[in-house]
Amino acid sequence: MGILEGRRLLVTGVLMDSSIAFHVARIAQQEGAEVVLTSFGRTMKITQTIAKRLPTTPPVVELDVQDDEHLASLAERVGEHVDGLDGVLHSIGFAPxxxxxxxxxxxxxxxxxxxxxxxxxxxLAVAALPLMPNGGSVVGLTFDGRFAWPVYDWMGVAKAAFESTSRYLARDLGPKGVRVNVVAAGPIRTTAAKSIPAFDTFENTWGERAPLGWDVRDAEPTARACCALLSDWFPATTGEMVHVDGGVHAMGQ
Structure with a gap:
């Protein structure tokens, strides 16, 4: 029996099979979860195509997180595919x-x-909350917002705000039995990463600084951490940031 056996998960951010979210969905299914994906606009067809590469093709519901109507109807539309949710993966980020x-x-x-x-x-957490009457787990993906990274600029500020948001959510959703944690991944060569100018600034040095080494093409370690947090193996952990970066966060310059 897998660690996610019988759990129902909503996974955002599957765009390509290189996406961290894709590997979360894949491992989650292998561990026994029932998965629903989200996408929106022109990327819906891409997500639906990529979804066929998963062990079981999951449904894809439309969600633009800037659209209040999408958020207000999310629980109803996801509820057409599953009778509730045990976990949500937030893998959404964009900056002009x-x-x-x-x-x-x-x-x-x-x-x-x-x-x-x-x-x-x-x-997203509030929109999904009606489907989690018995509690659950919300997991987000970040790139450690405690530091002023080269080239990351206002996206770095947004990630710091994201991490702070996760702590306030942990405070307010804890009494409802919902845990909220984030995973701080090292650089992964995804579609989102390609939109960051000079992303190779991270790629070229991360592996040298990481005590465990680092492969920018391997999203599986990050995905495994997300799946562990989405499971019931961390029942008393919330408001936490788990680093999956080869150890770079613990090293000095």
Whole structure:
């Protein structure tokens, strides 16, 4: 029996089979979970195609986290496929190119980054809450927002806000039996990473700094951590940030 046997999970962010979310969905199914995916707009067809590469093809529901109507109807629409949820993976992030120029970024670019990449964690958790009357687990993906990283700029600020949001959610959803944690992954070569200018700044040095080494093409260690947190193996852990980065976070310069 797998660690997610019988659990029902909502997984956002599956775009390509290189996506961390894709590997979370794959491992979750292998561990016995029933999975529902989300996508939106022009990427719906891409997600539906990629979903066929999973062990079992899951349903895909539309969710734009900037669309209040999508959020308000999410529980009803997901409920057409599963009778409840035990866990939610937040793997959503976006910043306009202008947000990667810290001093020159406009508020429009910054506010978009904060809305999609930070506020959406609260919005998604609240939207899914009616399907978790007996509690559950919300897990988000971050890139350690405690530091001022090269080239990350306002996306780094958004990730810091995302991590803070997870702690406030842990406070407010804990009494409802819902745990909220984030996984801080090292750099993974995903579609999202390609949108970050000079992403190879991280790629070229991370493996040298990581005591355990690091493979930017391997999303499985991160996905396994997410699945563990989505399981009931961490029943008293919430408001936590788990690092899956080869150990870089613990090293000095």
């Amino acid at each position: 190119q202008g947000a990667f120029d810290f001093l020159g970024a406009s508020w429009d670019d910054v506010s978009t980054a904060l809305h999609v990449s930070a506020y959406s964690l609260k919005a």
